[in-house]
Amino acid sequence: MHIPDGFLSPPVWLAMDLAAIPAVGLVARKAQGALEESSIPLLGVMGAFVFAAQMINFPVGPGTSGHLVGAALLAYLLGPWAAAMVMTSILAIQSLVFQDGGILALGANVWNMAMIGVLAAWLPYHSQAVASRRKAVIFTGAFLSVICAGCLALAELLISGLHIPAPVLAVALALFAVSAAIEGGITVAIIQAIEKIHPGWIQAGASGGKRTGLMVVGAAALVLAVGGVLVASSSPDGLERLIETAGLSSRGRALISTPLSGYEWSMMASEWLRKALAGLAGLVLIYGLCLLLGRGLIRRRSS
Amino acid sequence: MHQRTLDQWSRGASWLHRRDARAKALGTLALLALISSAPVRAAPLYLGVTAILAAGILVARLPLAAVLLRAAIVIPLSLTFAALVAIQGDVAKAAALVVRTYLSAAAALLLVGVTPLPKLLDGLRRLGVPKMIILTTQFLYRYLFVLVEQSQHMRIAASARGGGRVLRAIGLRRAAGSVAVLFARSYDRAEGIYRAMLARGFQGEFRLLEPTRFGWADSLLLGGLVLVCAVLGWSLPAA
Secondary structure (H helix, E strand, C coil): CCCCCCCCCHHHHHHHHHHHHHHHHHHHHHHHHHCCCCHHHHHHHHHHHHHHHCCCCEEEECCEEECCCCHHHHHHHHCHHHHHHHHHHHHHHHHHHCCCCCCCCHHHHHHHHHHHHHHHHHHHHHCCCCHHHHHHHHHHHHHHHHHHHHHHHHHHHHHCCCCCCHHHHHHHHHHHHHHHHHHHHHHHHHHHHHHHHCHHHCCCCCCCCHHHHHHHHHHHHHHHHHHHHHHHHHCHHHHHHHHHHCCCHHHHHHHHHHHHCCCCCHHHHHHHHHHHHHHHHHHHHHHHHHHHHHHHHHHHHHC | CHHHHHHHHHCCCCCCCCCCHHHHHHHHHHHHHHHHHCCCCCHHHHHHHHHHHHHHHHHCCCCHHHHHHHHHHHHHHHHHHHHHHHHCCCHHHHHHHHHHHHHHHHHHHHHHHHCCHHHHHHHHHHCCCCHHHHHHHHHHHHHHHHHHHHHHHHHHHHHHCCCCCCCHHHHHHHHHHHHHHHHHHHHHHHHHHHHHHHHCCCCCCCCCCCCCCCCHHHHHHHHHHHHHHHHHHHCCCCC
């Protein structure tokens, strides 16, 4: 899932890098606020711990074994802010020391695994309502973390102009689903084992109540948005048609062509820009729908 | 081991090793940006980048063959995707994908091959990367191999106690148990490290033994790299 340099087109890696700068800044500030000074070595050692834990093989099926990715485990051990920061450090070391993931692609990898990967794991965990469903919640969080990160990586490759035929895409998604399920199982087993040694090491989720609904909606919105990005990037034409039938095309086209007309590079940029705008429009659409749905659910619940 | 080679390379004393980390990091970024924005059919450009990298490796007196071999670590992944592109009939694009990925990996390797990681991270901090991230990464790198070794010891110990083949359910629980023990030991270690650091007068940041200054030679290196990249990029054939 680590995207190396050379795969992403300049607009994609540049956009992801620029978007990662404020995100990493925010995460660092929040993590600093949530921790004491004595935790600074702890964060680094936890990053090293994830590396070491990745070396332990887990038997998952006849003749097959898997290993940990770690975003979900870190989220449950350190809380979301510190986990996102430690994941960012891990990705930086992996790209610099091990050539696992590119330097220009670091922004994309940070978004996929450190930001969205941790968020996707934390949202269901934070919403846990009943203690008896805890195992399922941890499994779901770790599962979503891996599958969301994988889908985003695929979407970024597709937007970069790498054509992946539909059957190959389906196989890739199936593989992601399998490794996500493995991650879920491993994370549940590790959390249970750590709890046996010292229950206080695991972050408490929400104690249930009002926020549960919001978090479930948040998790659902995230999954829908990630899926939406993937669908939009694999078939931008379909989305364009949708926008056209919705009567947005003339306005959208004016918006695209006016500021760029007269420039020589508009011919080159327009293909990419059209794809990007179509994807973005789809994302906004899905986000709006989820927001409305969430508001409606909360209102009904409180009334 | 893997990292020991890199550490040895980065401790050299060549002209390139002595340059400021900021100049090397920004210069590498310029080179990577050039590689990534190169069109499919741009053999002269790819040759130019190869020449720059080869010159860098020679000036740094790094073992050429070892560097080229280590950069090939990215080849399997890029070959997989290149095969996918080639099947769809675009062989030139597939070849460009492999070349771009390989050259990018070699450029990154050259950067860490001539800059010790603590110096590189200090340079990044001075370029504005948040201090928390830098500190975390420094601790991570410092303890990475300590903990990896510990995990290997635990594996050897487990197999010495007759770990062999067990039922799958037991195997999963046992692996989870080892990760939990590894976590407990890491946690203890972190607390010990903090106490030891306080005892040695830690005041919130790592200091370099030999702080570097951004001198005229560094400006020359960075300026030269950016200029060459700009010229190469300018003369690109239209995509």
